[in-house]
Amino acid sequence: MSFRAAFQFVRDRFPLTAAGVIVVAASAWTLWRDGVGHQDLILGLLGSVGLVAVGVALPAVVGMALWLRYGASPPGRPLQLEDSIPVLSSFRAPDPWWLAFVDVSWSWVAPVASVDVTSGSGSRLERVRPLRRGEFTTVVRRFEVTDLLGLCLVRFEREEARGCTISPSTGRLENVEAVAGMRGGDGLSHPEGTAEGDPLDLRAYAQGDSIRMVLWKVYARSRTLVVRTPERALSPYDETRAYLVIGEGDDAAAGAVRVAARHASLGGRWMLSVDGLAGEARDIASAERLLVLSGTVKVDTGALGLSTFLRSAAGAPGQRAMVFVPGRPGPWLARARDAMAGAPVPVDVLVCADGVRHAVGESHAWWRESVRTGPPAEPTRDELIEVLKVLTPASARVVVVDRAAGKVWPASAIDRMRASA
Numbered sequence: 001m002s003f004r005a006a007f008q009f010v011r012d013r014f015p016l017t018a019a020g021v022i023v024v025a026a027s028a029w030t031l032w033r034d035g036v037g038h039q040d041l042i043l044g045l046l047g048s049v050g051l052v053a054v055g056v057a058l059p060a061v062v063g064m065a066l067w068l069r070y071g072a073s074p075p076g077r078p079l080q081l082e083d084s085i086p087v088l089s090s091f092r093a094p095d096p097w098w099l100a101f102v103d104v105s106w107s108w109v110a111p112v113a114s115v116d117v118t119s120g121s122g123s124r125l126e127r128v129r130p131l132r133r134g135e136f137t138t139v140v141r142r143f144e145v146t147d148l149l150g151l152c153l154v155r156f157e158r159e160e161a162r163g164c165t166i167s168p169s170t171g172r173l174e175n176v177e178a179v180a181g182m183r184g185g186d187g188l189s190h191p192e193g194t195a196e197g198d199p200l201d202l203r204a205y206a207q208g209d210s211i212r213m214v215l216w217k218v219y220a221r222s223r224t225l226v227v228r229t230p231e232r233a234l235s236p237y238d239e240t241r242a243y244l245v246i247g248e249g250d251d252a253a254a255g256a257v258r259v260a261a262r263h264a265s266l267g268g269r270w271m272l273s274v275d276g277l278a279g280e281a282r283d284i285a286s287a288e289r290l291l292v293l294s295g296t297v298k299v300d301t302g303a304l305g306l307s308t309f310l311r312s313a314a315g316a317p318g319q320r321a322m323v324f325v326p327g328r329p330g331p332w333l334a335r336a337r338d339a340m341a342g343a344p345v346p347v348d349v350l351v352c353a354d355g356v357r358h359a360v361g362e363s364h365a366w367w368r369e370s371v372r373t374g375p376p377a378e379p380t381r382d383e384l385i386e387v388l389k390v391l392t393p394a395s396a397r398v399v400v401v402d403r404a405a406g407k408v409w410p411a412s413a414i415d416r417m418r419a420s421a
Contacts (some may be wrong), residue, residue, distance in 0.1 A: 020151035059286025078163035133295035168254035172406025253352035327353030
C-alpha cells in the first residue's frame with residue numbers, strides 16, 4: 001500500500017475532522033487552564049460545551065457508520081438504467097428521527113453516476129443518474145456520515161451484489177421523423193426514378209427539413225405544412241454497415257445507433273460494429289448488447305478499427321457505410337478522416353451530440369432550440385465545427401444528430417453554421 005493510499009485509509013476512518021480536532025483541543029485547554037486552574041466559570045462552561053458537543057456527535061456518527069457498513073440489507077433486483085436519465089432506485093438507508101443531527105450521504109463509485117439523496121418515510125432514498133453506459137455485476141457506494149456541525153466524519157465504501165445494466169439513452173430521438181435524415185434511399189418503385197428514390201412521397205414537416213421541399217399550395221389550402229420525401233420501395237443498397245466510434249461524449253452517438261436499429265433506419269439488412277469490441281450485430285437484441293458493452297472501451301482508442309471495417313465492404317456490391325461519431329474532437333478524429341478518405345464504399349457520417357454549448361453572447365437562430373443546460377460532455381460550437389470541417393471532405397454526406405432536441409440537422413443548416421464561424 002502506497003503512502004497516499006495509507007493516508008487516505010486512516011483519514012477516512014479517523015472520526016474527527018480538522019474542525020473537530022481543533023474544538024477538542026481548544027475546549028480541553030480552556031477547561032483545564034481557565035475553568036479548573038483560574039476558576040473561570042464562563043470559560044469553563046464554554047470548554048465543557050465544546051467537549052460535550054464532540055462527545056455526543058462522535059458515538060452517533062460512528063454508530064450510524066457501523067450500522068450502514070455492516071447492517072444487513074435485502075438483495076435488490078437487477079437495475080435496468082439509461083445514461084443521463086435519473087431514476088429512483090430501491091436502495092434505502094436508515095434515517096432515524098432520534099439522530100436528526102447526523103447527516104448521511106453517498107455516491108456511486110462503480111458504475112459512475114451522480115446521486116441525489118432525499119428523505120422519506122424514515123429512510124434515505126437515492127435518485128441515481130448514470131453517467132456512462134456499461135454492464136456491472138456489483139454496485140459500489142461511497143458513504144459519508146457526519147454531524148451537522150462538521151465535527152465528526154466517517155467515510156467508507158460498501159459493495160452490493162446487484163446487477164446493473166446501463167443502456168445508451170435515446171433522448172428525444174424516439175420520434176421517427178427525427179431520424180428520417182438517417183435513412184438511405186428505400187425506393188425504386190418508379191421505373192424512371194433515380195437509384196435513391198425520387199421525392200414523390202409526402203409527410204408532415206419536421207424541423208430541420210429543407211424549406212425547398214415544402215408544398216406551399218397545400219399549405220395555402222389547409223394551413224398544414226407537408227414536404228416531399230423520397231419514395232420507399234426496394235432499397236438500392238443490399239446492406240448497410242454501421243460503425244460506432246468511441247470517444248469523449250459518445251453517449252449521444254450510441255443513443256442514435258440504438259434509435260436507428262429500433263426504427264429500421266439502417267434498412268432491411270444491416271450490421272453493426274463497435275470500436276474495440278469483437279464481433280458484429282445483425283439484430284436489435286445483439287446491437288443493444290454491443291452498445292451497452294461499448295461503455296467499457298477506452299476513449300483514446302476511438303476509430304482504430306474503422307479502416308479495417310470499411311475495407312471489409314470493398315468486395316461486396318450494394319454496400320454503404322454509416323459512421324456514428326461524437327460531437328467533440330479527440331484522437332479518433334484524424335484516424336476517422338484517414339480511414340474515410342480512401343473508403344471503397346459511400347460513407348454517411350452522423351455527428352451526434354446532446355445540444356451545443358455556446359459562448360457567452362453567441363446566438364444562432366437555427367441552433368437556438370437545441371441549446372440546453374447540461375453536463376460538460378456537450379460539445380462547444382467551435383468543437384462541433386472542427387469535427388464537421390475535418391469529416392465533411394472525406395465523406396459522402398454529413399448530418400448532425402441532436403439527441404437532446406430530437407432533431408437531425410441537414411447539410412444546408414450545417415453549411416450555414418460553418419459559414420458563420
